[in-house]
Amino acid sequence: MFDQQNRLANACRVRPDICQVLVAFLRTITEFIPLLALLLFLGALLWARRQDPFSRQWFTLKVTGHKSIPCVIVLSKPIRRYPVVVYIHRSGGIGLTDGKDLRQMAEIGFATVSVEYDQTNETAFAAEFTAALQYLSRQSWVNTNAIAWVGEGLGSDRLMTFARHHPEQQPQLLVLVGGNVSTPSSNLYPPTLQWKCPLLLVRGGQDESLQVKDVQRLTAVLKSDNVPVTLKIIAGAPHDLAPERGAVFRGIGEYCLTRMAGANTWTNYHSIARWQAEAPPFWLFCLPAVAWALGHGVWRWRRRVVVPEKTPMRWYEIGLRWLAVIMAAWALTETCLHLIPPHLAVSDNTLTIARRIIIQPKQRADFETLAAQPIWAEQKLYALLEHVELAGYNRELINWQPDDPIYRDFVLSPVITGKAGEDFAWRRPLWEEFYPRIRHESSPEDAAAIVVRHLRERVTIAGPPHPAREVPAIWLQQLTDETGFEIIYVAALRSVGVPARLSAAGQAEFYAGGQWQPAPRPAVSRW
Amino acid sequence: MSRLRPMIFRISITLVFVASCFIVFYADAILIPYNGLIGSLARCVLDVIWQNSSEWLVVTATISYVIFMCFGAKNDGVSEPPLINPYLWLLACLILAAYNLLFTSLISIQTLTFFWCLFIGMAISLQIKADGEYGDSTIMSLAFVLLLIISLTISTFYQIPKWHLFKYRGVFRWSGPWDNPNLFGLLMGTGVVIAIGVLFFFMSNKLIRPVFKGLIICLFLILIMLMWRGLLYSLSRGAWVATGIGTFYLLAASDAKNSPETELLISSGAFSNHLRRIIRAHRKYMLMEVIMILCVGIIIYWNMQQTHWHPAKRAMSLTNWNDFSWRNRLLACEGALQIMAERPCLGVGWNQTELIYDNFYMPGKIFECAAITMNDYFILGTIFGLPALFCFGFYIYGSMGNTPPKKSQSPEAHRLSIACRAGVIVLLVGFWFDGGLFKLETASTFWILLELGNAETRQNV
Numbered sequence: 011m012f013d014q015q016n017r018l019a020n021a022c023r024v025r026p027d028i029c030q031v032l033v034a035f036l037r038t039i040t041e042f043i044p045l046l047a048l049l050l051f052l053g054a055l056l057w058a059r060r061q062d063p064f065s066r067q068w069f070t071l072k073v074t075g076h077k078s079i080p081c082v083i084v085l086s087k088p089i090r091r092y093p094v095v096v097y098i099h100r101s102g103g104i105g106l107t108d109g110k111d112l113r114q115m116a117e118i119g120f121a122t123v124s125v126e127y128d129q130t131n132e133t134a135f136a137a138e139f140t141a142a143l144q145y146l147s148r149q150s151w152v153n154t155n156a157i158a159w160v161g162e163g164l165g166s167d168r169l170m171t172f173a174r175h176h177p178e179q180q181p182q183l184l185v186l187v188g189g190n191v192s193t194p195s196s197n198l199y200p201p202t203l204q205w206k207c208p209l210l211l212v213r214g215g216q217d218e219s220l221q222v223k224d225v226q227r228l229t230a231v232l233k234s235d236n237v238p239v240t241l242k243i244i245a246g247a248p249h250d251l252a253p254e255r256g257a258v259f260r261g262i263g264e265y266c267l268t269r270m271a272g273a274n275t276w277t278n279y280h281s282i283a284r285w286q287a288e289a290p291p292f293w294l295f296c297l298p299a300v301a302w303a304l305g306h307g308v309w310r311w312r313r314r315v316v317v318p319e320k321t322p323m324r325w326y327e328i329g330l331r332w333l334a335v336i337m338a339a340w341a342l343t344e345t346c347l348h349l350i351p352p353h354l355a356v357s358d359n360t361l362t363i364a365r366r367i368i369i370q371p372k373q374r375a376d377f378e379t380l381a382a383q384p385i386w387a388e389q390k391l392y393a394l395l396e397h398v399e400l401a402g403y404n405r406e407l408i409n410w411q412p413d414d415p416i417y418r419d420f421v422l423s424p425v426i427t428g429k430a431g432e433d434f435a436w437r438r439p440l441w442e443e444f445y446p447r448i449r450h451e452s453s454p455e456d457a458a459a460i461v462v463r464h465l466r467e468r469v470t471i472a473g474p475p476h477p478a479r480e481v482p483a484i485w486l487q488q489l490t491d492e493t494g495f496e497i498i499y500v501a502a503l504r505s506v507g508v509p510a511r512l513s514a515a516g517q518a519e520f521y522a523g524g525q526w527q528p529a530p531r532p533a534v535s536r537w
Numbered sequence: 538m539s540r541l542r543p544m545i546f547r548i549s550i551t552l553v554f555v556a557s558c559f560i561v562f563y564a565d566a567i568l569i570p571y572n573g574l575i576g577s578l579a580r581c582v583l584d585v586i587w588q589n590s591s592e593w594l595v596v597t598a599t600i601s602y603v604i605f606m607c608f609g610a611k612n613d614g615v616s617e618p619p620l621i622n623p624y625l626w627l628l629a630c631l632i633l634a635a636y637n638l639l640f641t642s643l644i645s646i647q648t649l650t651f652f653w654c655l656f657i658g659m660a661i662s663l664q665i666k667a668d669g670e671y672g673d674s675t676i677m678s679l680a681f682v683l684l685l686i687i688s689l690t691i692s693t694f695y696q697i698p699k700w701h702l703f704k705y706r707g708v709f710r711w712s713g714p715w716d717n718p719n720l721f722g723l724l725m726g727t728g729v730v731i732a733i734g735v736l737f738f739f740m741s742n743k744l745i746r747p748v749f750k751g752l753i754i755c756l757f758l759i760l761i762m763l764m765w766r767g768l769l770y771s772l773s774r775g776a777w778v779a780t781g782i783g784t785f786y787l788l789a790a791s792d793a794k795n796s797p798e799t800e801l802l803i804s805s806g807a808f809s810n811h812l813r814r815i816i817r818a819h820r821k822y823m824l825m826e827v828i829m830i831l832c833v834g835i836i837i838y839w840n841m842q843q844t845h846w847h848p849a850k851r852a853m854s855l856t857n858w859n860d861f862s863w864r865n866r867l868l869a870c871e872g873a874l875q876i877m878a879e880r881p882c883l884g885v886g887w888n889q890t891e892l893i894y895d896n897f898y899m900p901g902k903i904f905e906c907a908a909i910t911m912n913d914y915f916i917l918g919t920i921f922g923l924p925a926l927f928c929f930g931f932y933i934y935g936s937m938g939n940t941p942p943k944k945s946q947s948p949e950a951h952r953l954s955i956a957c958r959a960g961v962i963v964l965l966v967g968f969w970f971d972g973g974l975f976k977l978e979t980a981s982t983f984w985i986l987l988e989l990g991n992a993e994t995r996q997n998v
Contacts, residue, residue, distance in 0.1 A: 044934060058874030066879055066897055084897070106889070109896025334825045337832035344839045370843065403859055443902045446861055468901060 042306050049302055053295035061289045063087055063282035064116060071125075073141045076134045079126045080105055081142060084112040085151065087285060092121035093156030093270050094146060095263070096181075098139075100163025100188065100250075101129055111259045114467070115160070117282055117488075118263035119271075121151060127168065135168045136175070143179065156270040158183040160262060165189070173207070180207040182270050185262055187212045188249055190220070208238040210265060212258060214247035244533050254533040256467035261534035264470055268537075276474040281488035283468075352392035356381075360391045368395065373402045379418050385425060385434070393434055397424050400437050401507070404445060408507040409452045416521055420509035426481070426500050427512070436481035440498075440505035443468070454508040454522040459530045461502050466532035471495050492536070499529060550664060555684055558657065558985060562688060562978055563714065586653050586977070587646050595652045596635050602659035603628045623935030623991075630928035631655075633921050637886050645888045647975045654977065658984025662991065675950045678989045682735055682956065685982065689728035690760045692721070693767035708847050711770040715978065719971035722773025723979055726780030727963045728764040731986075732757055734787050734956020742949055772851045774863075775970025776963075783963035790955045861903075866970075869908035872898040873915035877923055884922035894919075913974035933965065936991050957990035 067083040082105045085092065095115050099108050105124045112122040125142040128134045146152050159181045161169035166189030173180050184207050209232065213225050222243055229241040242261075247254045267275050323331075351363045361381055369377045377398045386394055401422045405411070412421060424434035447464055448457040470489045477491040481501040484490045490498065499518040503510035509521035510529065518529040585591065607624040638648065665677055692713040703710045703718045710718035713725075736757040739745060745753070768776060844850055854860045872894050876885060885893050895906035910916060918926040937958060964973060964983045973979030 044930075047930075054870075055874050055878050058871050059878040061871065062875045062878070062898075064897075068880075082897075106892050107896055109893070113897070330822070330825055334828045334832070337836070338828055341832040341835040345835060348839060400859070446902075447904060 042303075046299055046302055046306075049299035050296065053297075053299055054292070057290070057292050057295040060295075061286060063285045064113060065089060071138070071141045071145055073134075073137050076128065076131075076137055079128075079138050079141070081126065081145075082106075082108070082112070082124050084109070084116040084122045086116045086119060086282065089151060091151055091153050092119065093153050093267065094158070095120045095122045095266060096142065096146070096157065096159050097122060097124045098127065098159070098161040098165030098169055099124065100165055103162075103165075110256065114256055114259040115263035115266075118260065118267050118470070119279065120158075120263060120267065127165075129164060132168070132171075136172055139168075139172055140176075140179075155182070157181045158185060158266045158270065160185040160187065160266075161189065162187040163189050174205075177206065180205075183208055183210065183266055185210040185212065185266065187251070187258070187262070188214070188217065188219075205235075205237050208269065209240070210262070211239065211241045212251075212262065213241070213243050214249055214251050215243050215245045216247060217249045219249050240537075242534075242537060247533060254463060257463060257532060257534045260467055260470065261537050264472065265537040268472070276470075276472050276489060279470075279474070279487070279489055281486065283486050283488050287486060352390065352395055354391055356386040356389050356391050356394060364391060364395065369398070373398050376402055376418065376422055380422060383423070383425070385432075389434065393424075397422060397434070397437050400441055400505075404441060404505070404507045407445075407449065408457075410454055410507070412507075412509050412521065416509045420511050420521060421504050421507055423504075426497055426504075427479070433480040433482050436485065436498075436501050437505050439482070439485055440502050444502055444506045448506050454520060455530075457506055457508050458503060458510075458520050458522075461506060461508070462499060462530050462532050465495075465499060465502050466534060469495060469498060471532075471536045495532075503529065555680060558661075558681065558684070558981065562685075562981060587649050592638070592649060592652075595649065595656055596631075596638065599652050599656040599659060600628070600631050600635065602656065602663060603631055606659065606662065623932045626928045626932040626935060630921070630925045630932060633883070633925035633928070637883060637921055640886055648887050650975050650977055650980060654980035654984050657981055658988045661985055662988035665989070675953060678950075678953055678957070679735075679738075681985060681989060682731055682953065685985075686728055686732050686735065686760060686764075689724055689767075690763050693725070693763050705772050705847060705851060708772075710772045711767055713767065718771040719773045719775060719967075720973060720976060720979060722768055722771030722776030723779060723964065723967035723971060723973055724982065725764045725768035725771060726776045726783065726967065727960045727982060727986075729761055729768060729780055730783040730787055730963050731956050731960040732761045732764065733784065734952065734959050736761070737787075738949060738952040738956060741952055769848050772848060773971065774851060774855055775967055777852065778970065779963045779966035782966050783959045786962050787955060787959035790959070865903050865905070865908040866911050868900055868903055869894070869906075870912060870915060872900070873909055873912065873919050876919045877915070877926075880919070881923045884918065884920045884925070887920055890916055890919045911970065911972050913968040913972045916972070916975070933987075936987060937961065954990050957986045960986045961990055 063086060065085045065087060067085070068080065069083075070078045070080050072078050097108060097112060097115070099105075105126050108124040112124055116122045123142065123146065125139065127138045146157075147154060159169050159173070161167070161184075166186035169184065170186060170189070173184060186209065211225060211229060213220070213222065215222060225241060225243075229239050232239040244251060244254055244258055247258070251258050347363065347367050351360050351368065354360045364377070365374070377394075380394055380398055401417075405417065405421070424437065425432065444461050444464060448460050451457045451460065468488055469484065471492060472489060473491055474489055477494050478484045478487050478489070479494050479497060481498050484494050484498045493516055496512060496516055496518045500510045500512055503518065503520055510518055511526075513519045513526075513528070519526050520529045521527075603624055607622060607628050634651075661681070692715075693711075695714040696711050702716060703712065711721060712718045713721040715721050715724075736754065739750065739753045739757070742750075768780060838853065838856070841849060841853065844853070855863065858864075873890075875898050876890070876893060891906055891910060894909045899906050909919075914926065914929075917929055961983065964979060964986070967979070968974050968983075974983065
């Protein structure tokens with residue numbers, strides 16, 4: 011770098027003005043702090059990109075005779091050949107607000123595409139949508155044999171009309187969320203004879219714009235006309251499906267994938283949680299900056315001015331050094347005593363250290379209760395400490411207080427199934443995920459409803475060949491069966507301080523109002 | 538009469554500027570709307586500042602100012618290579634910002650605040666330059682700085698808990714007349730550091746009599762204590778860190794000034810030179826000092842986990858793994874980096890960052906997207922793209938650390954310049970943790986102080 015500068019300086023003789031500027035500029039940016047900051051920033055940028063489970067592409071489609079339409083594509087990594095979901099939003103929607111729905115479906119393994127359209131001009135839709143389909147057919151990552159259209163509200167009406175008028179372009183699956191397609195005056199009724207694609211109708215149970223019985227009647231008519239149609243009513247959800255939207259779109263993704271990819275759908279499922287867990291650590295990306303800092307340090311050290319004579323130290327200098335040594339030893343000892351024992355296996359010695367140094371007085375009773383359980387053989391001490399500290403900390407924050415015996419057995423205790431070799435390392439990831447969502451709730455009932463909703467947004471209930479049954483594995487794979495879901499449900503409830511256990515039938519139940527009761531069920535279980 | 542007229546002109550211009558800054562500084566304060574005349578005035582100012590139709594006017598005016606600073610203003614005969622001129626980087630950044638504005642359909646307070654505050658900073662810079670034509674511009678700079686210190690001290694008396702929205706473990710966080718304790722803390726930190734700097738300025742001034750000097754010292758110590766109290770009870774960790782760094786810079790720069798062996802170095806006013814000098818001066822005991830400070834910190838940390846004093850508890854929470862406040866900001870930083878990585882050239886445009894982050898980048902584990910607005914540098918990078926962010930970085934670095942040496946600067950002007958720069962450093966660090974570049978109070982303070990620091994070092998006094 012410095013040679014480069016010298017060369018540039020020599021070149022300045024030829025072109026003094028430009029070279030002078032370049033040399034000065036180069037000197038500025040190759041100073042220690044700017045270059046260090048630049049390397050750190052670029053490292054962080056690369057790390058963030060590598061950590062990102064999605065790739066997004068924004069583009070504008072030119073439509074002949076109409077104005078251009080912006081589109082956005084969300085692809086889950088690694089980039090491969092995907093089944094595709096084309097999503098058309100409801101009235102008033104814009105592409106920028108479709109991201110959450112697109113990501114929910116992309117998580118399942120789809121390439122999801124949101125296409126803007128002229129919401130005031132129905133006739134323009136055919137041209138706009140055709141342009142989008144043509145664009146997709148040219149992309150190498152599109153599996154043209156597995157395309158689903160998902161429309162919501164006005165989008166579903168437009169899709170329905172388009173599918174009726176263009177039967178040759180009908181997708182493998184058409185999903186209609188809300189909309190007026192089920193009213194007798196809509197374009198769907200009666201269906202065209204050339205209708206061939208299966209239909210999934212999704213409706214909120216409390217949809218104020220349409221009665222559920224009307225939709226059910228329409229479904230019956232369609233079935234009688236040999237149209238393969240499935241109706242899903244989301245209990246208690248309004249027209250816009252809030253607050254179950256996330257779970258519904260995950261459910262739609264699961265439904266589409268199961269119908270389009272066949273029986274082995276879930277065998278190779280790779281969750282985004284696993285993608286992020288497998289991403290390289292941040293420090294790897296900091297290596298260039300560290301190398302620059304070290305190199306600069308070595309260069310400065312080699313160029314230091316060597317003092318020829320050593321002056322003898324005065325008494326206060328010696329005293330100061332001794333003081334520094336004593337304080338360093340003290341600080342080091344304290345730090346080691348706090349940080350090393352948690353990484354050792356649970357034993358009498360480590361438990362004693364924990365009791366005396368690590369555990370705070372207010373947590374001692376919980377610690378003794380948990381340490382007395384015969385479940386910690388070959389477990390690290392930090393697993394035990396994490397349950398004690400986090401459960402205790404959470405108990406201070408939440409707005410309901412279970413009795414001590416209930417708290418210790420059904421909140422503090424990490425034992426859910428009681429099977430040998432049960433993995434207890436679940437409290438922190440679940441607490442970090444769920445606590446921020448329930449922190450303003452005042453009762454365990456409300457908290458449980460929120461927990462199950464968000465849990466369903468993150469975890470697919472399906473029938474994989476070897477379903478995970480340990481909580482950390484389920485959380486990482488984001489995939490399990492009904493039994494596994496109940497197990498992680500109990501863990502999630504306990505992580506936020508709601509006393510919970512598995513009932514005799516294997517269903518999650520929680521303690522509220524002085525009695526055990528079945529925990530709220532997810533709005534979308536398994537489609 | 539011939540000498541009086543320019544003097545009257547200077548004073549009236551200064552008064553107009555000071556009044557404008559004062560109004561802008563307090564215009565968005567939470568208490569203002571409830572007060573009669575001042576409230577109406579503040580509302581008028583806000584209406585003017587945040588009026589959508591004034592957007593291109595202020596953008597054009599700001600860019601014109603910067604162009605003039607780039608090419609029009611001559612700095613005491615020191616010719617700088619064009620790429621080292623910080624205003625050139627600022628101009629490039631603003632052109633990218635204006636280009637982005639062309640494609641933004643939604644005009645927002647964010648856009649207007651950014652340009653208005655920059656406009657004020659540039660106007661003051663030019664005014665000081667013009668003032669320098671008549672003689673000493675230090676008085677005007679001092680007037681601005683003193684006004685800021687007094688305003689901030691007055692702000693500490695506005696503590697009405699019922700208007701405060703932020704609590705930490707059941708305790709109200711001081712917000713002053715504003716609605717955000719982090720903003721209040723940052724301003725208090727800036728005030729503390731500037732006040733210390735101005736105190737040094739007065740202490741080193743040989744023209745002031747010892748009796749007055751003593752009075753000024755007492756007065757400033759009281760002001761510093763009041764603002765320090767506000768800073769402490771704002772419970773803003775970002776402001777604490779920023780104040781610490783700003784104070785370190787101030788002490789390092791001021792201490793280095795006393796050493797004759799590096800008089801030449803310090804006269805350049807370069808940030809990196811100051812650091813080098815302080816390291817040289819303390820080299821003998823530096824290692825021990827660092828070790829002992831670290832050890833004391835570690836020992837206090839392990840033994841004060843059970844403290845009930847809220848500021849200490851708040852400081853400890855920096856290492857609390859269960860604290861979502863800083864962890865959400867880290868996750869938001871990751872999201873912002875992802876946005877920049879996918880939209881590196883021109884960013885996502887004005888007002889889009891929060892929306893795009895919420896919909897396309899926010900990790901599932903967090904459900905409030907506001908954390909992304911906390912780091913102004915990432916906001917700049919996501920709005921304008923990486924080139925504009927780098928331009929902004931070079932502008933700041935050029936303004937703070939790469940100023941060419943000037944031999945004609947008086948020691949007093951230099952000390953005032955250091956005080957302003959220390960205040961700028963507090964704000965720069967605060968912008969990383971809590972934001973402020975798009976808020977009226979902090980942004981106006983930032984640009985004014987940056988230009989005052991710059992003007993002082995560049996001015997031929």
